[in-house]
Amino acid sequence: MARMGRPELPREVRVAFWDGIRAGLGVEEAAGLAGVSRRLGWKWLRAAGGVKQAAPREPSSGRFLRGWEREEIAVGLAAGLSCREIAARLAPGRCASTVSREVRRNSVRGVYRAHLAEREARERARRPKPAKLAACGELRAWVEAGLALRWSPEQVSARLREEFPGREEMRVSPETIYQSLYVQGRGALRRELAACLRSGRAARRPRRAGQERRGKIPGMVMVSERPAEAADRAVPGHWEGDLIMGRASKTQIGTLAERSTRFTMLVPLPGGKAPADFADAVIPVIGGLPQALRRSLTWDQGVEMGQHRKIAAEAGIDVYFCDPHSPWQRGTNENTNGLLRQYFPKGTDLPSDPQLLQAVADELNGRPRKTLGWKTPAEALAALLDEQAA
DSSP states (O other): OOOOSSOOOOHHHHHHHHHHHHTTOOHHHHHHHHTSOHHHHHHHHHHTTSOGGGOOOOOOTTTSOOHHHHHHHHHHHHTTOOHHHHHHTSSTTOOHHHHHHHHHHHOBTTBOOHHHHHHHHHHHHOSSOOOHHHHOHHHHHHHHHHHHTTOOHHHHHHHHHHHOTTOGGGOOOHHHHHHHHHOGGGOOSOGGGGGGSSSOOSSOOOOOOGGGOTTOOTTOOBGGGSOGGGTTTOSSOEEEEEEEEOGGGOOEEEEEEETTTOOEEEEEOTTOSOHHHHHHHHHHHHHTSOGGGOSEEEEOSOGGGGGHHHHHHHHTOEEEEOOTTOGGGGHHHHHHHHHHTTTSOTTSOOOOOHHHHHHHHHHHHTSOBGGGTTBOHHHHHHHHHHHHHO
């Protein structure tokens, strides 16, 4: 319950006092400059720890409501004005929701008074605050019981609303529960309860934005810099590549699809997808193509391409990289990978026998394609090579 009593001095008075203290004035001089008694000046200084350098920083007036604005809100409410009309009379940029939120939060016994609202706002802004779960034993016990039943924090939070519909003190957000588990400085829930979470992690895994990727491959040239001739598919020799993964990602096959003819080549990877092993496997496959069919290779940002400079130099092909999480930039290859799943279903171990993989590639390249006018990729590639040779 808010305290009734003598109104607090305006914020501007405290600002003037502390500005004088920071400027090097004595307490009595600063108090006289602010228009308060020296006794009050010493009281403020002792509350700040008795050190002039510890003068509290007042909140900036741009973000927080000022004293005169609260006076204007009180006058507007007394005159029966709406929140939108009151907001128009305040500082530029104030909106109606600011006024309604201020009235809802800082009214005392259902009545809004400017000096009491100022005090309520200051009390609410005091830091540090005790954690909600640490301060309310009943709430903490209920949350711990829910976690012990292996409920998620979101389920616990939602169930609290159902069980205690009229009690605001029995509300807690899922994020607060997570922080109480992982940030022990919040001092609420036992750390061992983290084992009841679905992830079972004892520490929180940080989230990263797409621009903050770890292990970024150095020296990448992005797909936006690829020659324009690759986009219209009129010129052969522009390839798209990727890996298809076997069971538990323990086996892999490299796939290469030519954009113009949809011709497919498969790369066996018996040594795995480590950058050095991958480069040794893919270089002979690409390097064995005629020069006219070695114009560009577009790949995603997988770790297997860590030695892309070596691949480009020894295979004689320009390498480009897709943007993160953008598989449509390799649409031909993605479609090809889908076709290959007829031969290599997900959840199975993938073969590394070159003869078997060549047989699958030959069968795929001998399949008529509607996009090629019902020609096969092998026929389309042969026709293009004949045109260039003529």
